[in-house]
Amino acid sequence: MPFSVYIHVPFCMRRCGYCDFNTYTALDLGGGASRATFAQVALRDMQLHRRWQEEQGIAVGPVDTVFFGGGTPTLLPVDDLISLLGGVRSIWGLKPDAEVTTEANPDTIDADGLARLADGGFTRVSFGMQSAVPHVLRTLDRTHTPANVEACVRGARRAGLRHSVDLIYGTPGESLDDWRTSVQAALDLGVEHISAYALAIEPTTKMGRLIRQGKLPKPDDDDEANKYEIVDSMLEQTGLSWYEVSNWAVPGQESQHNLNYWRNSDWAGIGPGAHGHYRWTDAHGEIHDWRGSEVLHPRPWAVQVAQGKLPVASQEWLDDHAHAEEVAMLGLRIREGLSVQDLEEAAGRVLPQQVIARLVHDDLVTVRVTDTPIRPEVLALHQAQDKHVSMSQTEYGAAASFSTSTSSKPHPFAPDNSAIAQQGYDIRLVPTRKGRLLNDTVIDQVCQAVGLW
Helix, strand or coil: CCEEEEEEECECCCCCCCCCCCCECCCEEECCEECCCHHHHHHHHHHHHHHHHHHHCCCCCCEEEEEEEECCHHHCCHHHHHHHHHHHHHHCCEEEEEEEEEEECCCCCCHHHHHHHHHCCCCEEEEEEECCCHHHHHHCCCCCCHHHHHHHHHHHHHHCCEEEEEEEECCCCCCHHHHHHHHHHHHHCCCCEEEEEECCCCCCCHHHHHHHCCCCCCCCHHHHHHHHHHHHHHHHHCCCEEEECCEEECCCCCCHHHHHHHCCCEEEEECCCCEEEEEEECCCCCEEEEEEEECCCHHHHHHHHHCCCCCEEEEEECCHHHHHHHHHHHHCCECCCEEHHHHHHHHCCCCCHHHHHHHHHCCCEEEEEEEEECCHHHHHHHHCCCCCCCCCHHHHCCCCCCCCCCCCCCCCCCCCHHHHHHHCEEEEEEECHHHHHCHHHHHHHHHHHCCCC
16 A cells, blocks of 8 residues: 655745635744744644554555645745655655656746755655636636746746646636636646645635625536536647646556545644545554544644644544445546455445446446456455346447346447456546536446445
C-alpha cells in the first residue's frame, strides 16, 4: 500500500471571495500558532503522528508522495518548506523517486525560490492560475496576472520541477469564450498537467453572500457542463488525457499523490484541519479502516501539539459497508475505473450484469476486461448466482442475447460479469465523459445495485 503525507499550511495573504478552505490571513494567531513557528510545530506534529501509528500497529513508510497544500504553502520561507520535507524524510523515510509537490500562488514565489525548492528535494509545483481573463480574476479576488503565471512556469521548467496549473470554471460573468481563452492560455504555457474544477459556492463566503443578495449571478449547471466538455475536448486534442474527473496530464505526468487519494491508499494528514486515512490488518487478522482530521484552528492545534497530544479533532472507524461505498465512489472517478471484483468482495454481493449493460447502453461507462485473475472469494459469490442470464437486445442495446453457460466471450456492449468471472478475469467500469458529468448518478446506480444504498 503506497503511503503519502499531506501537510496543510493554513496561511494566505488574503482570503479570495469564493474560498471556503481552512485558511487565515493573520501573521500570528496566538498560542504558538504563527507563520514564523509553523514549521517547528508541524515537525512535532509529525513525531506525534508517527508515535500514534506505532501504537496502532500501522506499518508505513518510506513515503511515496508528499503534498504541501493550503492556504498558500509558499508564504512560508523556502527554508521552512525544505525543513518540513526533511522531517518527513527523517521520521518515515522518503523513497528515492518520491513525488514531492507544493501548491504555489504565483504572487508568492519566484524563479530563485523555485530553484531552491528543487535543490531541497521538491520535484513538482502546482500553480493556482484559475483564469487568464482579467475580469474573471477580479471576480475571484485573485491578485496575480497571467504574466505572473507564465514567469513561474518558466522558472519551474528551468529548475527541473514538474509543473501543473489549476483552473476554475463557472465564475459569475465568465462566458464560454472567456473559458476557452483560459484553457488555451494554460495550454500555451506548455504545462504537463492541468486541473479544472467547477466553482463551488459556499453560502458563508463573500461570493456566496453577493449571490444571495443578487449582486452576482448564480453559476448555472448547464453552463458548467458545457465548460467541462470544452476543457475535456481542448486538452485531449493536445495530448493531455483525463485520469481523474477534474485532472488531465500528459501520459506519465499524472499526480501520483492525487492518484493515491483516489486509489484509497494510506496517508498522514499534518497541520490544522488536515485529513488522514489508514486501512490495515492487526496482529490478530482484524481489519481496521480509519479516517480522521486534525484540529481546525491553528491556535488549539498548536497548543495540543505543545502538550504532546496528537491534535485529532474527529475520527471515524469505517465498517465494511462504508468501505464498499468508498470503493465504488473512488473507483468511478478515475480512468483506471472501478474494479468490479473489488466492489463485489467489499459489498459481499454480485453487481448484476443487467446494471452494467444499462450503464453501457446509456453511455455512462465503458467496460475494460483486465488480466487480473478473479479471487476465489469473488468467484464464490458468482457461483451462488443463477448462471443462466439472458438479456434483451432492445433494452440493453446488445447485438444478441447470451448466457453464461453458452457464451465463450463477453459481449462488448452488454458485458456479463458472471461470464467474465467464470473465465477468471476482472473487469473495470470506466466513466465516459457523460458518466463524469453525471458521476453522482453512476455511483448511485452502482451502489443501489449491490445493496449499499
